Amino acid sequence: MSYQSELALEELTISQLVSKGYERIRLKDDQALINNFRQILNERHMDKLNHEPLSDTEFDRLMTQINGKSVFDSAMILRDKFVLKRDDESEVYLEFFNTEKWCQNRFQVTNQVTVNDTYKGRYDITLLINGLPVTQIELKRSGVAFSEAFNQVERYRRHNFTGLFRYVQLFVISNSVETRYYANSDKEINKSHMFYWSDEKNNRINNLKDFVESFLEPCHLAKMIARYMVVNETDRILMAMRPYQVYAVEAIINRALETNNNGYVWHTTGSGKTLTSFKASQLLAKEPGISKVIFLVDRRDLDSQTLAEFNKFEKGAVDMTNNTYTLLNQLGDRSKTLIVTTIQKMANAIKRNHPVMKQYETEKVVFIIDECHRTQFGEMHRLIKQQFKNTQYFGFTGTPRFLENKSQDGRSTADIFEKSLHNYLIKDAIRDGNVLGFSVEYINTFKNEVDTTNEEFVESINTDEVWMADERIQMVAGHIYRNHHKKTRNQQYSAIFATQKIPMAMKYYRALKALSEREGENGLKIATIFTYQPNQDMRDGEVTEHAKDELESVIKDYNQTFGTNFSTDTYDSYFADISKRVKKGIKDQKIDILIVVNMFLTGFDSKVLNTLYVDKNLKHHDLIQAYSRTNRIEKETKPYGNIVAYRNLKKATDDAIKLFSETNDTEVVLSQSYNFYLAKFLKTLSELYKMAPEPSQVDAIEDEEKQKEFVETFKQLSKTLLMMKTFDEFEFNEAVLEIDQQTYEDFKGKYLYLYEMTKRRNDSDKASILEDIDFEIEIMRNDMINVSYILNLLRDINLEDTKERDKTREQIHKLLDKADDENLRLKRDLIRAFLDKVVPNLLPGSSIDDAFMDFEEEEKQKAIELFSKKFEYPQQQLNRLVSEFEFSGQLDRSEVGKPLSGGLITKRKKIDEIQTFIKETSKIYSNEN
Template sequence: MAGYQSEAQLEEGLVKRLIGLGYAPVTLPDMAAMRENLRLQLGKHNGVTLSDSEFAKVINHLDKGNVFDKAKTLRGRMQLTRDDGTPLYLRFMNTQEWCQNEYQVTTQVTVTGHHKTRFDVTLLVNGLPLVQIELKRRGMELKEAFNQINRYQRHSYWAENGLFQYVQIFVISNGVNTKYYANNRKQDFKQTFFWAEEDNTLITQLDAFADAFLEKCHVSKMISKYIVLHESHKILMVLRPYQYYAVEAIDARVKAGRKNGYIWHTTGSGKTLTSFKAAQVLIENPKVDKVVFVVDRADLDYQTTKEFNHFSDGSVDGTDNTKALVGQLGGDTKLIVTTIQKLNTAITRDRYEGVLEGVKDQRVVFIFDECHRSQFGETHKRIVSFFSKAQMFGFTGTPIFADNAVGKQTTKDLFTQCLHKYVITDAIADDNVLKFSIEYWGKLKRKDGSLIDEDVPSINVKEFYDSPERIEGVVDWIIQNHDRKTHNKQFSAMLCVSSVDALIEYYEAFKRKRDAGEHHLRVATIFTYGPNEADPDADGLIGDPDLNVADLPVDVHKRDRLESFVADYNAMYQTSETVKDSKGFYTYYNHLSKRLKDRDTEAALDKDRLDILLVVNMFLTGFDAKKLNTLYVDKNLKYHGLIQAFSRTNRILGQVKSQGNVVCFRNLKPATDDAITLFSNKEAIEEILIAPYEDYLTQFNEAVELLRSVAPDPESVNELKSEDDKLAFVKAFRNLMRLKNVLRSFTEYDEGDLVLSAQEFEDYSSKYQDIGDAVKTDKPDDGASILNEVDFELELIHRDEINVAYILALLSEALAGEDSLDPKIRDASKAKKKSVFDLLGSERQLRSKRELIEKFIEQYMPTVTGETTIESAFDAFWNAERSKATVELCEVEGLKPDAFAALIEEYHFSGKVPLQRNVVEALEKKPTILERKSAVSRVIDKLLKLVSTFDEGLG
């Protein structure tokens, strides 16, 4: 007798559970029986009895098309002409009241296609097989079930009228691990998901999964509401649990009233799909008049509209200009995608007021993409003021908290409450995004090997970073290592740099080396430019009177430089792009975007690939391309900007793309550590304690008095002669601007409260702008040059793999300073310590280890002295605790220590649960036949718990 549950026993237990959940058992040995059952169930659901000829027409209707076509058929109705000539609109599934359907469970249905196959457990809704469950016995690899379903896809699901092509959701389980996924034959095993509770606690055991996911109403709801038909790729997609809970939370919020809210889902976890489904659910609410999806840049408008239309062809009318947006707002369009800039223009221009009069008091729900960017500022208040029934929801992977706020407002200030959280540690642990592998290259050191402190204000660090010699060294490094990072150019990369000037230097270095035959990388670039840049030749010196302006280089203006780079692009791909006007600029942007994203498709050709996209800021947020796996960084990033940029690399794609590669040519490790810490902590502080409005108003009015003491009115600024007087004016007005920006963030802000009129403020501002460049303020100069001292050779500073172990180590290190004499350092350490414990409570992989880790932090860390590192002390502590737990387990269960150690070693090697006979042999005293099963099961459970606690999830 086997000491483990067989597949047949697993199936029997599942069927009993499903019957307990309300499924009616039915025996359907073959497809003939299934068709007859379908006739009865469809008749029952529609309240009719179908004759042989009528049902033949139904079968013929159901047999048409592929899986995607049949998903549409399932959700539609069939116009059936009955034998007596009367019409009948036959419904296959009630997707509006999804609990009102007929539910059955059957097993071992035999289908004959290329081969005769039998399916494990099938859930029928109105007689159609909509959920197929494939089981493997405990101890077997879950992927075996996934591969088996793929085999059935090829061999038999299409056979005998193709009824099994109506399956919407597949479930695979080996008892201890259970996952689900949509019926999409092209997807990878990584696109299978565990179900989870709302706090992201995974539900992996089959029985618990059945109770939570396969319950009749829930699984029907998933099929009716949370299967997405991706029109562009003609595939089915199903929401992951965190996406489901986010949409449910927004839907409930709208049904309950008009309170706002925001969703914190880490970058790369499928925000577009979540927001689309939220919008789709909301427009079906009869109490909602319009849903407006708002992005913050025109370059995202095209992409987001395209993504939405991918999910449902023609569902979204993208707005090419403000007039089109106004027409949509004033017309019948229910779902609109637009930019915040066009929305702001629409509600502030008098000429649109008449057209928009009808929508002002309608129930308009706004969904803001990456709301940390788009919603801070005046536009938020204008929307609330203009739309009397506005309700606003924000999506962000990187919220604004107290720690990373630039101004005085956090995401919570504007959206009131976080409705659901799915942070970077959740996503990495679930394999829903890739982990990051980060390298830091380029120590700032002298030629004699000594290090140069970048924080010394008297040296010109910017000159070093922008020096052509250094940039050439970085380009050489990329040329030498790019193939390794991108798996021989299977993937693309981005290089982000600090400025347009640096970008031009980089581009020309790549081009120069390509022309010299040093590489064959395809490099393209895009950047924005000012329409009226300063002319470097306008320096006040007397020029050559014989010089003809036509003889000047055509690339003096950065726009001309970009145009020449686009000409290189055209030559490389035989295209005809231009950036001579705004329309051409965004057409070129869209072509770059499409070129990178099209590498995701099976039809992609190597001749169309782009190896490196060179940018300053564009493409670093909101852009997703699965075939982009590497980011080269030569600019300073921090907090949300850093996470957003790094996350361009972490989209899941097959087995080859195992991680997102980030190569930093500056030492961004402290900034990376801070960002990962902040956005892993679900209890991050969301409120900034600021003084009341009246206090800032008083400060502003006092600052006006100080300004007038320097310059009583704007014209008097002209009379300021000395540099000191001009400097005093610049400082006074700068302080005034700062205070006004703070005041504007308050909802009670009123221009009339200020003792300085708006016109006078603007007049002072003009004087300030003109005089500012001519005045030496308290800003330090660029500092001394270090170019002659510095060694430009790149050197690896540090390499990190961002996983749970990294985050834990990072937070542990943050506890330094607990015993500092400086109270500020002690307070900071206390706050960081709290974040450690918050993370231990929220991170699933750490929950089983929480007590031990807290014990280490509280009892052992204070004793770490001398040259002992935190890591080595932790390893010693962990090994000791593991040994102690193993000894206790062996004593309690009467196990031979050596034999039990062998069981653990074998489990680590094979991944399979120990056989019953091996467990019995490890026992000091052999149990009786009646005791054997419970004793073996108890030992195996404790072994798995020991391994889970001490060996898994540490990195």
């Protein structure tokens, strides 16, 4: 019966494929497959062959060269032109697959091809393009475990997929209600490489019929193989792109070719942005109207991993040197249409005013900007915009800037890039299994009731004195050291420890190092890294007077631990070595805990990094970026990313998850016009001149309140100037700004002096509360962040305020519309009904949890009563069976069938339906959310 059922599913699927444009053929075995390929090859090349089909010797010669190769080599042959020497010594170019005009190929479908290799195999459905089998569909009847289809394909791959079946590019497996696709390979295929197909809004297309309609439509399948698979020559593997990657690339290409507007892609951190941005860059670089595609990254993100990833796809594309002339040579090379470099080096190239830059004043250039939430802003970006007149910008970010987390100069991502072209949010990625969820543990380090979330209170105390108290540092270090083996499965994984500033990082480094040295060879390997450049932006929170000396001592320890020979003079090599060791799974060679301030918290990917310890204040994009270092998919032993926060980041975490799980504000522009900021600058400058017409006269301001007023006024002037610098028309022109650059810098010097003086006075006035604090480690709560958690964030409804209550209800409804978690899907209608029927009638002070549980139980009883009447099944028995299943998770078929009468087949069908109802009812109305 199961075979007939699967055969019936095959016939339905083939009928649908034929209706989509596939030609149905019957191929009994691999010889019939070869004969069909030969016939089509001759027909498609009849003109090139001068209407003389390939002779037996010619075809045999061709088959010797293309048949039975590896999957990778077959993929290369499929996409390339093949030169065949004919019997008369002439040469002819054969094309196996039209990759440019993918609809102009011949599409066929067959089934039940039988192959006799080591083991006999009979394949369900084979899709052919130009006679070559490029997609294999393996079907199981509905109800059969999905993994069975995957395991069967794996058996075929090991034993049967030989000869021309090595040209299979994609596998599709389905049990009718669950359908996925994945790339073929010569190597082992991990189940995590099976992907769902979806629509542009990230709604899954699970049903086989819908999947055939969308994904297997002939032109679409050919386009997927031609355009949206990557042949990775370095690793010799095929890579299939995920649906959201495909939609993002399509959106960028359409916008680049059809408009002169910018755009950005919001794909959550860890969802494969490198592959998406590369494919967009590669395809745009092939367009005749585009002179150059330049992929820009921030210098701090251009680590060895970024270089390696891009060079896998396009050898020699990455400018790996520090020499600006290398970039200028690349810009002058007409044949090099794709360049990968840093935004800093590009700015330097422009400043050189080299003749090669002249051509780019008119020629069309496309910039792809990585992590555009950061590199989009500032002086360097403005310089680039002024040089490249005919240009478009496309940004990629996992954490865009909105009103809540606007950039330093006050702008949102939409201010620069105008429009979000495609979104794939953190909730989507967790749901699809493309990134892991988070387990967040909040640790309180104060025994007393110290409100460290109250900003006014925190401002009034000496916070460094509290956070960096020796007793607290030692206590936290001890807690980390004692529990590290649990978090990392006995050092199978690595951890990063994010600290507030360099002095704190060094305190923790010494404390953890001391604990490790007591263990000798069994101790943890501790390392730290931070920046020390004298002209580093002080706002980074990383630079101190003795940072370089501290770093020298740290590197000396590192050399002793790992047998290396680095110094601050070879800082880049030290950085690269640390990056490599945090990614290594080899116990003796990897770093166990890397202590950082800001570095490695963005743009760093490591599958063997599973834990982030946090003793710093994080919010919005900084928090999501830092947490996301831990959530790369690895294997079953890494079910989620561990976050251990030694500060109360609960609200900040919840706010960040909410912010980056909504798409309402993707096109909100925050900035005003250039003239608006110019007027504001001149007004503030006028107020400054009233206090001190010349920089030297600032010294005469002795009153502390007047000094504070000067500091605040200049700070406002500086912020306005920063915003003005983002506009193309900005120039430091004295006639326009009413101040020359040198005078401005002199005022800035006075401001910095007074700022430090004011800050020191304020610090000395702060109260010490150390005497009132006892430090103590206490777990406050542990949250598992997944799709259900995202929903539950909004369930804390305020019944005191009807406006606020209804606003929250609306937010929950929106989340329910978007979420696609399996358990949530079952409870969705129940939650909606509760929100609309019960919540509006609850009185202030009512327990929402109690109300929901009562509602759940009422609805459950209604469902049981309805089912009982419909199926004429005793309600009391049904209640008992539901209760037993909820308790034990087991169902006794004989018990289910006792009250039933009728024939064996009828009875079996009824038992199946009753069991299904019991299981679904238990899931829907369970109290586990």
